[in-house]
Amino acid sequence: MLPKPPAILQSLQIHHVSYFVAGYALYVLLYRAMVYPRFFSPLSKVPGPPSKNLLLGHYLTFVKGEAGIPQREWAKQYGPVVRMMGVLGRERLILLSPEALQQIMVKGWLENPRPQFLRDILGLVAGYGLLTITGDAHKQLRKTMNPAFSVQNLMAQTDMYYEPIEGLVEILKEQVKDGGKVFPMYEWMGKVTLDIICETAFGYKTDSLHDPHNELAVAFEKLLALQSGVNIAKLIAVISLPGAPRLLASDWGFRHRKLIGRIPLLDSLEPLMESLRSIRSISRQMLRDKVADLSVAPDDMSTKKDIMSLLVRARKAELDLDPTVDTMSDTAMVDQVLTFLAAGHETTASGLSWTLWLLANDQESQRRLREEVTPVYKANPRPDYRTLKSLVWLDCVVNESLRVLPPVPQTMRMADTTDYIDGVLVPKGTLLNIPIRAINTWKQVWGEDAEEFRPARWLDLPKAYNSTFSMFSFITGPHGCIGKTMAVSEMKAVLVAVIANFEFNPAYVGQVTHPAAAITMKPEDNMPLLVTRVA
Numbered sequence: 001m002l003p004k005p006p007a008i009l010q011s012l013q014i015h016h017v018s019y020f021v022a023g024y025a026l027y028v029l030l031y032r033a034m035v036y037p038r039f040f041s042p043l044s045k046v047p048g049p050p051s052k053n054l055l056l057g058h059y060l061t062f063v064k065g066e067a068g069i070p071q072r073e074w075a076k077q078y079g080p081v082v083r084m085m086g087v088l089g090r091e092r093l094i095l096l097s098p099e100a101l102q103q104i105m106v107k108g109w110l111e112n113p114r115p116q117f118l119r120d121i122l123g124l125v126a127g128y129g130l131l132t133i134t135g136d137a138h139k140q141l142r143k144t145m146n147p148a149f150s151v152q153n154l155m156a157q158t159d160m161y162y163e164p165i166e167g168l169v170e171i172l173k174e175q176v177k178d179g180g181k182v183f184p185m186y187e188w189m190g191k192v193t194l195d196i197i198c199e200t201a202f203g204y205k206t207d208s209l210h211d212p213h214n215e216l217a218v219a220f221e222k223l224l225a226l227q228s229g230v231n232i233a234k235l236i237a238v239i240s241l242p243g244a245p246r247l248l249a250s251d252w253g254f255r256h257r258k259l260i261g262r263i264p265l266l267d268s269l270e271p272l273m274e275s276l277r278s279i280r281s282i283s284r285q286m287l288r289d290k291v292a293d294l295s296v297a298p299d300d301m302s303t304k305k306d307i308m309s310l311l312v313r314a315r316k317a318e319l320d321l322d323p324t325v326d327t328m329s330d331t332a333m334v335d336q337v338l339t340f341l342a343a344g345h346e347t348t349a350s351g352l353s354w355t356l357w358l359l360a361n362d363q364e365s366q367r368r369l370r371e372e373v374t375p376v377y378k379a380n381p382r383p384d385y386r387t388l389k390s391l392v393w394l395d396c397v398v399n400e401s402l403r404v405l406p407p408v409p410q411t412m413r414m415a416d417t418t419d420y421i422d423g424v425l426v427p428k429g430t431l432l433n434i435p436i437r438a439i440n441t442w443k444q445v446w447g448e449d450a451e452e453f454r455p456a457r458w459l460d461l462p463k464a465y466n467s468t469f470s471m472f473s474f475i476t477g478p479h480g481c482i483g484k485t486m487a488v489s490e491m492k493a494v495l496v497a498v499i500a501n502f503e504f505n506p507a508y509v510g511q512v513t514h515p516a517a518a519i520t521m522k523p524e525d526n527m528p529l530l531v532t533r534v535a
């Protein structure tokens, strides 16, 4: 027989337990959100904006503000190391000096990985690949992927950009009448970059430019429509629950998506799961086709330059050498290619849309660009990789646009060890905010007009300019963007064709644009621009 509990426990009632739990929760809340950060945290002396919201800290300022701007303003006022508060008093540091970036992104990249919640979100929406792993597994994978992004392969791939680009030019020509027409440029840039990335990643023709009902295009459109600061915030909250990422990716989760979508705050999960399912199933089918191709027509496969074909061929070569070797599974391969699709589509679409916006508002730079690209385009409407690289003003325009309006305005890391960064003792577990937009427009480096679009600055760079840390749109180090050269060359190919054929102007007098804060920085209104034919 069990011994009797003491009298005090026998007299306990359910409401006593609830008071105790509520009291404890309040104590934890007050301690974590108020007492610890104010009095005990090693970061308490780091300057930063005062937090008025005990529960949410500066979180809402981030979600609702223009992408990258709160960090920039705080960096100006309190920088170069700024402390801000996250949810429930979770401290974050904003860091932007080259020394800090060198330590976080290069020397100490293993000790400062992407935080788990970010990896979970990226894994769910972009596949479990380069964006979600770290350490030796990442090094190995990057080595496998590098050949697909070599200059040699990019040179061979450039021609794949032109079918979609010519499709876009044709459509705009057909629709633009005298006096011009207003187009939602972000939408059109999204279509052309989707068609290009599907061709280069899978060798698959989406043709979303002409076929809005293409299954892959529809799934991507649905996925992108969900990308808003508020939805990302909800997703972070859900994903932080134990087991949630696995559940959302599971068959059970998919079967019960309607039920899950009915739960308040989880309404965006149903379309999210549906679009992901459809993107994955198309990708799997494409992989099966390629594996089958490989067994029947090796010569044809060896001419295909898309990333998935390269991976399938590399795997076959490895197995031919040693049939017992551990190679990449089909699922892992689909995940890698999905990562490229997700990382390379919207970023490039945003980069192009912002460039057209900036040119629409700087007619002199646009005119100078047209003067440079028109003879090249007339000589050959499909300029190759080297020709695109040699155009000086085009290079200035693309660099300057990616600098002032970077498609990825910020990223995150988490300190995995306690260490000094930029002279501050940073405790293990601190979230580190890398404010790309603020770094790119830091007045200490770029001067008083740092926030203005002035492509000519790339012809005479300031003394303080550092080629690795002053322009951080693709970050740097082992996690630096693998698609950087591809993205820049693709943007240039699109710009040559559209600038040689059309003029871009604001859609109406006094037009302003609102860069929305999400994972990528995209225009909230699809960016309407007035397009006219070049005389």
Ligand code: HEM
Pocket: 114, 130, 131, 142, 339, 340, 341, 343, 344, 345, 347, 348, 351, 406, 407, 408, 411, 412, 473, 474, 475, 478, 479, 480, 481, 482, 483, 484, 486, 487, 488
């Ligand atoms: C203008 C276009 C682009 C911009 C601004 C951009 C920017 C970035 C940034 C900032 C990161 C680092 C994210 C982080 O660590 O938190 C990144 C990583 C990455 N990007 Fe890009 N990207 C662009 C285009 C592309 C393209 C076209 C591809 C592939 C086809 C691509 C593939 C990747 C991959 C795989 C990673 C992860 C690299 C790793 O961790 O090893 N990106 N990109």
